[in-house]
Amino acid sequence: MISVKKIAELAKVSPSTVSNVIHGRFGKMKAETLERVRRALKENNYVSNMNGRTLGRHGSKIIAVVMDYLPRDKLNIAQDPFFGGIIGALEQEVRTAGYFMMLYISAGVEESLRMAASWNVEGLIATGCNAENCRQFIAGAGAFNIPIVFIDAYYEGGPSFYNVGLQDRLGGFMMAGYLARMGHRRIAFLADAREPVGVDYERREGCKEALEKHGAPFSAEDYVYISNLPDERRRILKDFIKRRLRRYSALFFASDYLAADSLCLFQDKGVRVPQDVSAAGFDDNIFARHARPQLTTIKQDISQKAFFAVRLLIARMRKEPISDSRIMLPVSLVIRRSVRDLRG
């Protein structure tokens, strides 16, 4: 890789002249000099060394994307369409904004922050964080002075919490309301955390609120844990089908993935959807469309999430005034064929 210094020698000028050319400061430069420098740059295929640049305190142009996925199933990360979707969308936004993306599938907050500091990362986007992670991130990012934006986090932690999320509670509310209007009274909410937190918690709470509003009770045992490990999930679901399924007329899954996966088992076991039981998902991703019957679900737009996350982060990096530090993107109900109309 050729350096500014070498280019300067070749063009018989000084390094600073070369630097000036590179940065477009050649208002009053002799045309001939300019031309010579430009040719040298071109012919030698000059690319600036980001390390040198960063060292001089000029911004690394790196945005780190950190995913705290270890608590989740290792298999999930490769399979979960959310992972690929959000990564792809973030990469595009980051690149379009003129930054580079460093991807780090967290081995813990501590590690992630070291990485970010080490590279003089200009900003950090964190996904998959629970409240405790958020706390640690914010504490650490403050110390290292790194702007950080979360995706899909829920955290009650003062003003330095910036997040791009979803109207999860409303989504849960809308779906459960729809189910209730379709005549369903006994509804279970199924997710892959023993004790739901974050988005799962919100979706469930929304569900609960809607049911209460419709005079249909929702109690603790109507929350069903179905594990993030496929094998264990199968086991749990088999048991659920045998012992508890008859209590419910509709199952509201925390994600399309879980719904689609469970529907496969149902089909194997001869449980017909929606004749025997109705099912609903959340996300409206490819799993909802590929499932048979196609899933009635709550739609969210992942590219939008990525777009706003990067935009918010860059605003923070530039210390621009920020009107809304906690963006909650809208959701909508998508009605397909997995919910039966029980009215009359």
Add this chain to the structure above:
Amino acid sequence: MISVKKIAELAKVSPSTVSNVIHGRFGKMKAETLERVRRALKENNYVSNMNGRTLGRHGSKIIAVVMDYLPRDKLNIAQDPFFGGIIGALEQEVRTAGYFMMLYISAGVEESLRMAASWNVEGLIATGCNAENCRQFIAGAGAFNIPIVFIDAYYEGGPSFYNVGLQDRLGGFMMAGYLARMGHRRIAFLADAREPVGVDYERREGCKEALEKHGAPFSAEDYVYISNLPDERRRILKDFIKRRLRRYSALFFASDYLAADSLCLFQDKGVRVPQDVSAAGFDDNIFARHARPQLTTIKQDISQKAFFAVRLLIARMRKEPISDSRIMLPVSLVIRRSVRDLRG
């Protein structure tokens, strides 16, 4: 971020002493000094600045992962489980090997190489490359002196081509052989490229070879283009069902994703699988398991791909002797329920 220099001041030693401590060269160091330096490092939360480090010619510790996905459908990249899977798997391998991963969804070879050079990337992993991309990459990587390893590329370009791929042709051969043994004689191969290249080409050739071996002809029109754009694919498939489906007893899709997606349409149109027509996929990912009927397919192991790609790359980076520069990972036949037995 605190620097070595500052630490040196605090511990009342020189920077090089601090550096020695950091790098474990304190064999004969006074215990008291060592302790003082260590405490200063700890208390001030020292993290080394990678830019400074790299500038001193000590390796950036960055491995760049470049995906040339633009030719594919933009939607696909977020949906295609291959994308998330390979990214996740690569990230894990890269991190485990002690490197950082920079992700770049290519805006072209030129751009990718500039990025890599700019960051003094130690190595590059490229996926989604056609032969022309490979050529450009190898030419450019040579100039910048960056070791590069491809994933799933096919390129006849001399010794500096390092690749981790699959026995694609064998996979095609195995599946078509299986179909033939099950009594199928009229088989179509469906993929999303007008003119198949790379893995699609190989899989199709394998298919053709097997069929010829079994005395079943496979001609140009038995290759069916089904677009990478979902809407266009639906249109094409509808037409295919109407006009050409009856000619075939089995459909061999280039990927599980395409198979699963097409099966949805078949179901909507009342085409029963495998009663009316058999279907087979390739990959054995979640789409194969979620499809109904579950897909008979060719299994590949994506984490293995990532593992070998990173291993091969690091071997190149270290200039270790390399016995096999073109790794072809094994495939196997997974029999499920989407292929009908036509014998007797």
Add this chain to the structure above:
DNA sequence: CTGTTAGCGCCTTCAC
């Protein structure tokens, strides 16, 4: 055993 020095590539400031 520890400190001094120089240089990696870039950019900016200040002289000329």
Add this chain to the structure above:
DNA sequence: GTGAAGGCGCTAACAG
């Protein structure tokens, strides 16, 4: 208009 100088953080070579 152009050049020289200094500093960002780190490390290795060398000096003491």
